[in-house]
Every structure is written in structure tokens, then in C-alpha cells.
Amino acid sequence: MHELSIAQSLIDAVLDKTAGRAVMGVNLRIGPLSGVLPDALRFCFDVASAGTTLAGARLLIDEPQARGHCRECGTDFAMTDMFLLCPCGSADVAVVSGRELNLVSVEVA
Amino acid sequence: MCATCGCGDEAAPRVYSLEVPGLDVPGQEVPGPQAHEHSHEPGHSHTHDGHTHSHPHDHAHPHADGHSHTQANTPELIPLEQNLLAKNDLLAERNRGWLAGRKVRALNMMSSPGSGKTTLLVRTLTELGDRLQAGVIEGDQETSLDAERIRKAGRPVVQINTGAGCHLDADMLRRGLDALDPAMGSTVFIENVGNLVCPALFDLGEAAKVVVVSVTEGDDKPQKYPHMFMAADLVIINKSDLLPYVEFDVDECVRRIRRLNAHAQFLVLSATTGDGVTAWYDWLDGHPSRTETRAGSLAGPLEESLTDAH
Ligand SMILES: Nc1nc2c(ncn2[C@@H]2O[C@H](COP(=O)(O)OP(=O)(O)OP(=O)(O)O)[C@@H](O)[C@H]2O)c(=O)[nH]1
Numbered sequence A: 001m002h003e004l005s006i007a008q009s010l011i012d013a014v015l016d017k018t019a020g021r022a023v024m025g026v027n028l029r030i031g032p033l034s035g036v037l038p039d040a041l042r043f044c045f046d047v048a049s050a051g052t053t054l055a056g057a058r059l060l061i062d063e064p065q066a067r068g069h070c071r072e073c074g075t076d077f078a079m080t081d082m083f084l085l086c087p088c089g090s091a092d093v094a095v096v097s098g099r100e101l102n103l104v105s106v107e108v109a
Numbered sequence B: 001m002c003a004t005c006g007c008g009d010e011a012a013p014r015v016y017s018l019e020v021p022g023l024d025v026p027g028q029e030v031p032g033p034q035a036h037e038h039s040h041e042p043g044h045s046h047t048h049d050g051h052t053h054s055h056p057h058d059h060a061h062p063h064a065d066g067h068s069h070t071q072a073n074t075p076e077l078i079p080l081e082q083n084l085l086a087k088n089d090l091l092a093e094r095n096r097g098w099l100a101g102r103k104v105r106a107l108n109m110m111s112s113p114g115s116g117k118t119t120l121l122v123r124t125l126t127e128l129g130d131r132l133q134a135g136v137i138e139g140d141q142e143t144s145l146d147a148e149r150i151r152k153a154g155r156p157v158v159q160i161n162t163g164a165g166c167h168l169d170a171d172m173l174r175r176g177l178d179a180l181d182p183a184m185g186s187t188v189f190i191e192n193v194g195n196l197v198c199p200a201l202f203d204l205g206e207a208a209k210v211v212v213v214s215v216t217e218g219d220d221k222p223q224k225y226p227h228m229f230m231a232a233d234l235v236i237i238n239k240s241d242l243l244p245y246v247e248f249d250v251d252e253c254v255r256r257i258r259r260l261n262a263h264a265q266f267l268v269l270s271a272t273t274g275d276g277v278t279a280w281y282d283w284l285d286g287h288p289s290r291t292e293t294r295a296g297s298l299a300g301p302l303e304e305s306l307t308d309a310h
């Protein structure tokens, strides 16, 4: 359950930047290849934020699509899993997006 | 561990050295940071493991411009745009610098529980003897059983018990390194908590990630746990002595890893019979560490730690 550690890192990072102000919302960007499940993170966040200035804050998670770029045929395509395989059959693929695990912004009162 | 949510933060990781027979190093406890406070609202109750959650989630949206509030203070949006693992990654970079400064090579050994990490380490430390100056940092949720096995091989070892935690992070490694105090030019084996999921996400500042998969686990492991195999520098396929008895296609396993990871190296061996372990020793012997490559100026001395017979 690494989402709990990640929720804790998230809370620490926000506490660092908000100097005791009440946090109303936290905006995240989590790609499907990041290894973090948004629902698990939401749950852990609710648990780990209790008793802090983030308690009850809204967690808004933007989940961008994973995209790969084929170095063989030059196509950009949507990736459905982590296997690096272009529809053309080539495995020479660069991950363009999908691995994001970012704290984008926070909304404070 | 917290009985309500199963989270491990109440039990700060415990880090302790084990005495090596013949080496007069007193057992040492490194205190962890104070466990942070957290509480649960009344009525919060659920169990873990395998179930899906049905907690309602707040899917609210951020306020659009012009949205007015009745509170005295107008809400403010603070842009941050940083990686969620930024703190761990910063600590990992510090570990990397610390290790590079001492020309110490740290290898992060990861696998499912029971794939044979400790067995392989004990054999390696015993067979290489003084050819390899090495210490071990043992990560387990509980007990010092694995550390005891290493200690019997006569090597300095530090146990990190993560409690409910399922992986080592860069801060735990730093504390482990403080307790181990590895010699200049030596190798540190980090045996991560047996878990193919979480450890893959946490950079420790290691020179290389070694993933052990055993033939009793099935050759489809890479497909099921892609993050781990994507992160690997070396994949060891262990328990090769059992290949005649199990359905495990080595080539198929390698092919599956290749589709995730273009640069990983592979070794097939048996930690109990010793079959194939020379290739692992050769890898240890000749492997240019990532710390070395990044630091640029450190080429050479790390390899001497193994090849020099002192
Ligand atoms: N047949 C066979 N058994 C092995 C081999 N390597 C390890 N084992 C056995 O597998 C079991 C687990 O080995 P460990 O070395 O404790 O595995 P580990 O990866 O350190 O386990 P955790 O620390 O719990 O994750 C033990 O009973 C070992 O004797 C091998 O190459 N062949």
C-alpha cells in the first residue's frame, strides 16, 4: 500500500507550502502508468490528513491519458498498458505521457 | 500498526545493527523520527486486503474565476507543480552523493517474498569471502531472522523493520547507512521488503536495482507487476534447480521483461545449489555502478573492491 506513503508525502509537501493556512483543495495529476491508484490515494489521503490543516480538503485528480511515440513508424498512440508496443508491431517506443505523479496546486482559505 | 486503517505510520521504522561474531561492533539503535499524529473520525471503520473501497469520494471542482465566497478570506490558488515523490527523490540524491563520496556501491535487491534474496546474499558473502568487502541492510516488516542469517556469514548487517510499511524509502536507507557505516570502497546490499509492487516506486539512491524472480512464481510475473521489471537493471531468475518440476519458460519470461525494459540484464541461477552463481559474481565484479557513471570521476576503485585480493 504505497499510496499511504505517497499520501503522507503529499500532505508533508502541502504543509510545507501553506504555513498553517486551512487547505480547501489539492489538485493532482496522476498518470495511469505512475503506479499509483487515484482511488487508493483518495482513501489514504482522507485517513492521513485527519487532524491536519488538510482535513476535509477536496482532492481533485486529473488523470491524463498514457501516450507513446513509436520511433520506428513515428506514430503517437494511446497506451493501454505499460507494454511498449506500437500498433505497427515495433517495441521501440518512448513513453510520452502517463507517468505523471504531480502535485499541481493547492487552494487555501 | 493502526488498527483502524492498517496504516504503518504509528510504528516508525526501527533500525538496528547486529553484532558480527569476531567483530566488536556493539548493537546500536538509531531512533526514528517521531511518529506523526493522526486520528480517525468516529465511525470510520473498514478492513483491508483484497476488497474494493466503497467510501464516497468528494469529486468537487476547483473554483472558477469570479466565484465569490462568504468567508472573510478569499481562497487563494498556490501553484506548486512538483513531483509527489520529490522529497524521497531529494533524499535519494543525497544518499547517492554520500555513497559516491565514499565510493560505496549500493545494490537494491527486490522481489516477491521468498524468492531467495537472503539465500543468495548468504552464499555470495560466504563464497566471495574477503574478495568482496560488503555489508547488508535488511528490510523486513518484522523480525531480524534474515539479518541473523547474514550475521552468521560474518558480515556487518543492519536490520530495518518497517512495521506495516511495505517498502524501504530513501530516508530509511539513510538511517540504515548511518548505522552500518560502510567502509570506503565497499559494497552495500540492500535487501528490500519482499513485495513486487511498492519498492519499485521509491528511489533509494542505489547504484542498481536487482530484481529476483523465482521459477515457482510463474513466468507471467513481469506482466502482472510491470513497474518492478521496468525499473530493474538486472533480473535474476532464481531456483533454476526446480525448473524440471515447474512450468516456467525462461525464454518467455525474458521476452516479457524485454517488452517492458530494453536495458535490463538477465541471469539464471540457483542460490541453493550454486548453479550459475559465477555469472552473478562476474556481474558484481564488472558492473560499473550508476553512482560511478553519474559522478563521472569515480571510475575504477569500485571494481577494485572486489577484484583486489586483500
Ligand atoms: N529450491 C530452491 N530453493 C531456494 C532457492 N533459493 C532460495 N530457496 C528457498 O526459498 C525459501 C525462501 O528463501 P529466502 O532466501 O528466505 O527468500 P527471501 O527472498 O530472502 O525472502 P523474504 O526476505 O521473506 O522476502 C527458503 O526456503 C530457501 O531455502 C533456490 O535456488 N532453489
Ligand SMILES: [Zn+2]
Binding pocket: A001, A002, A003, B166, B197, B198
Ligand atoms: Zn503499495
Ligand SMILES: [Zn+2]
Binding pocket: A001, A002, A003, A005, B165, B166, B167, B198, B199
Ligand atoms: Zn509500500
Ligand SMILES: [Zn+2]
Binding pocket: A070, A071, A072, A073, A074, A075, A086, A087, A088, A089, A090
Ligand atoms: Zn510504430
Ligand SMILES: [Zn+2]
Binding pocket: A047, B002, B003, B004, B005, B006, B007, B038
Ligand atoms: Zn491510521
Ligand SMILES: [Zn+2]
Binding pocket: B046, B047, B048, B053
Ligand atoms: Zn479499506
Ligand SMILES: [Zn+2]
Binding pocket: B117, B118, B119, B146, B191
Ligand atoms: Zn530475505
